[in-house]
Amino acid sequence: DAGVIQSPRHEVTEMGQEVTLRCKPISGHDYLFWYRQTMMRGLELLIYFNNNVPIDDSGMPEDRFSAKMPNASFSTLKIQPSEPRDSAVYFCASSYDRGQSEQYFGPGTRLTVT
Amino acid sequence: GENVEQHPSTLSVQEGDSAVIKCTYSDSASNYFPWYKQELGKGPQLIIDIRSNVGEKKDQRIAVTLNKTAKHFSLHITETQPEDSAVYFCAALRIKAAGNKLTFGGGTRVLVKP
Numbered sequence: 001d002a003g004v005i006q007s008p009r010h011e012v013t014e015m016g017q018e019v020t021l022r023c024k025p026i027s028g029h030d031y032l033f034w035y036r037q038t039m040m041r042g043l044e045l046l047i048y049f050n051n052n053v054p055i056d057d058s059g060m061p062e063d064r065f066s067a068k069m070p071n072a073s074f075s076t077l078k079i080q081p082s083e084p085r086d087s088a089v090y091f092c093a094s095s096y097d098r099g100q101s102e103q104y105f106g107p108g109t110r111l112t113v114t
Numbered sequence: 115g116e117n118v119e120q121h122p123s124t125l126s127v128q129e130g131d132s133a134v135i136k137c138t139y140s141d142s143a144s145n146y147f148p149w150y151k152q153e154l155g156k157g158p159q160l161i162i163d164i165r166s167n168v169g170e171k172k173d174q175r176i177a178v179t180l181n182k183t184a185k186h187f188s189l190h191i192t193e194t195q196p197e198d199s200a201v202y203f204c205a206a207l208r209i210k211a212a213g214n215k216l217t218f219g220g221g222t223r224v225l226v227k228p
Binding site for chain 1 (some may be wrong): 148152155156157158159160163203208215216217218219221
């Protein structure tokens, strides 16, 4: 398996623009997680899905952020409108078990909002 | 919710020496404690984990200890090598009915000097 795939790897956009980050989890995994990493706040869980259904979105910072998982092999994280403080590395991760199992992280998307 | 504290934030060691990273957690019901290693430009990768029914686990040069009474756990790296230089994250998880939400520590940047 190719692992968790994220695109784009880098995104530079202007404040106010819409940004869409994409993720393809590992085949067979039924949990998908979106994280944000910054120097100030570390690794933060934004939202996670189980069998394509959002389970916990309490980490989503505000209404400008939304996430979808239309099928088992694809998820998006959208920011609209984007702001400079959204600049961070966004990671997608997947796992196959609700129990004590490894989360496999993608390479991340580095987002810069100017 | 769960809160995980990690110390130190940075650690510099001479090649061949040992490195120790410590974490504390707040939720006594947490029962799974993984450690992730993040190299520059990559997503975190699981290196070792420990469950609450085990006090210590070792994998080659890496070992993790868990003290449930004190609610703390530690990562030990012996005979450090330059390739051990990375950011290390501890995490804690409490299995819930609907998912496996990890709470991460703030990370420790380890530098192994040759």
